[in-house]
Amino acid sequence: MSFELLRGTRPVAALLAFGAVTYTAWALEAVLVTGLDPARTYVSELAAADQPRGGLFRATDLIAGLLVLAGALWAFVRYRPRRLWTVTGWAGIAFFGAVTAADSRLPLSCAPTADPQCAAREAAGLVPVTHAAHSWSSSLATTGAVVAMVALTLAARRYGRWAPLARTGPVIVTVELLATVWTLAAIAAFEAGQGTWLLGTGQRIQVLLVAVWLAVLALSVAREKLYE
Template sequence: MAVAALLILGAVGYASWLLEFVVDTGIDPLRGFASELAAADQPYGFWFRTGDLVTGCVVAVAGVLGSARYSQGWVTTVGWLALIMFALATIADSRLPMSCAATNDPVCAAREAAGHLPLTHDLHAVTSASASTGGVVSSLAFVLAAFRYGWPTWLKIAGVAVATAFVGGTIWTLTAAGLRGEQDAWLGLGQRVQLLAFCGWLIFVALSVIHVTAKSDGST
């Protein structure tokens, strides 16, 4: 069905950062922000920004269709709306890229320390935080729905596992970002765990549409 297909396509688009293991980006995957792959001055930035843009667009459409057709009640409605929030923030994220990569560019790092980076860096931080917030709320809402509405056991287990990995990756990323300059907490690895887990989350929501909510045909 269309909604599930769009969510899976969104997961593929959101995994575009995996291309960093194929091309030489110069960004350290253990310590560099994944967003730096899409920085305006990076050689492959256009492709990574396009991946985020495609993800945001298709997930936004999936979220609107899903909320209209496959909501089982207020819990799943919250989940769909949070997914739409993630999608819109991801679109904005792709249109407001960092200008440079501070973790591998000393000049950019010096400008960051001096507070001389363009406003887009601050706006990018806001859109990224909004996308993460939407993702966390969506994951918690759909996991709650899995137990509240008696979804199959395998789907409950998968939902809890993926949501735990995503929320854990988010906490890791936020903690590591707060420790920047004081302690090396492998920020890049934490963020990539977060991103990979959310790709899995989009697939989980697609499976929930196929195996559960589609059968209710929009009942509340």
């Protein structure tokens, strides 16, 4: 690999691509015995402190966050973007990566959607600080991802760059927003004692689309010079 290649878009694309793949590690639940129902439970419950595979999923979240953060910082330092939507987008990616890494260090202590006693302790405020903080860190990570997806998709279309993202980004973002609304509504229903409304399904679609979008962005920047 030449020095010029290292200075180009390949490192940014590689970091984002590996980050996207690692961010889908929760899909291992299809082959691992977790005891959690994917249609009803939070993705983050896989990484809860009392879960047998929790350490694995916390580690993959940490790695994914650091890879995505590194990709965004490399883009900022090397290419110094100045246009509004591009700056906002890369900042959103960096924020998403940093908070995802931090989120992995603030695991749930138990699985509230699968364990009524856990849900009762959570409602009574009898859970560790890390458990209580997890909902905030997860919300912030989701916000960063959505901001990045909207901003860089707009940048791709408005500035005539990153053809794959310009073509497919609007569809991915639209479905992501719908999945986010579904997830938020399901969380509200669960907290009100009205069931889970397939919370797990909605959230898994949500996080999967973040990974798909990151992969499309990685492909886009790998194919052309990373413009402002």
